[in-house]
Amino acid sequence: METEQLPIKVLFVCLGNICRSPTAHGVFFARVDAAELIDQVVVDSAGTAAYHLGKAPDHRTQAEAAARGYDLSGLRARQVTMADFSEFDYVLAMDNQNLQDLRAMWVANDRQGPEPQLFLRYGTDPEVRDVPDPYYGGPAGFAQVLDLCEQGTSGLLAHIQRRLKASDGAGQT
Numbered sequence: 001m002e003t004e005q006l007p008i009k010v011l012f013v014c015l016g017n018i019c020r021s022p023t024a025h026g027v028f029f030a031r032v033d034a035a036e037l038i039d040q041v042v043v044d045s046a047g048t049a050a051y052h053l054g055k056a057p058d059h060r061t062q063a064e065a066a067a068r069g070y071d072l073s074g075l076r077a078r079q080v081t082m083a084d085f086s087e088f089d090y091v092l093a094m095d096n097q098n099l100q101d102l103r104a105m106w107v108a109n110d111r112q113g114p115e116p117q118l119f120l121r122y123g124t125d126p127e128v129r130d131v132p133d134p135y136y137g138g139p140a141g142f143a144q145v146l147d148l149c150e151q152g153t154s155g156l157l158a159h160i161q162r163r164l165k166a167s168d169g170a171g172q173t
């Protein structure tokens with residue numbers, strides 16, 4: 001097996017980069033930190049749209065995250081770029097519309113870099129593919145975003161830990 005190129009870089013992408021992808025970013029980073037893998041895994045997030053560039057996550061997102069022990073206050077919104085496909089190993093879309101938008105960029109870029117995937121392919125319920133956009137809804141939507149991000153990041157971390165372990169084993173003689 002090929003030795004792993006470290007660090008493994010993960011980018012979460014939603015529409016505005018102020019609700020769903022910063023939540024996944026903060027939750028996954030906390031899990032990576034707890035697993036003592038911050039030297040081996042880089043985490044970032046971005047939006048397909050430029051509506052909220054430079055802004056901190058939505059106050060409702062920050063409040064729901066803080067209630068569960070995640071501090072998202074240092075994150076700032078940015079837009080996804082073609083260069084992200086050269087930089088990251090995983091480009092993970094929060095919903096199917098984000099996936100279509102990312103796929104169009106990837107195809108326009110001659111399919112260079114990782115093919116975008118749905119984040120919730122790493123989730124616990126194969127029927128649930130999208131993290132629904134909570135922006136125009138009530139508080140339950142923000143709690144659901146946290147629930148789904150916690151579920152998806154557990155599966156994603158387990159997947160990455162398997163990759164790291166396989167590559168570690170491959171390095172031994």
Ligand code: 4NP
Pocket residue numbers: 014015016017018019020021047051133134135
């Ligand atoms: P996000 O949520 O994509 O999860 O960051 C949204 C944020 C802002 C808007 C839509 C969705 N907006 O229309 O401004």
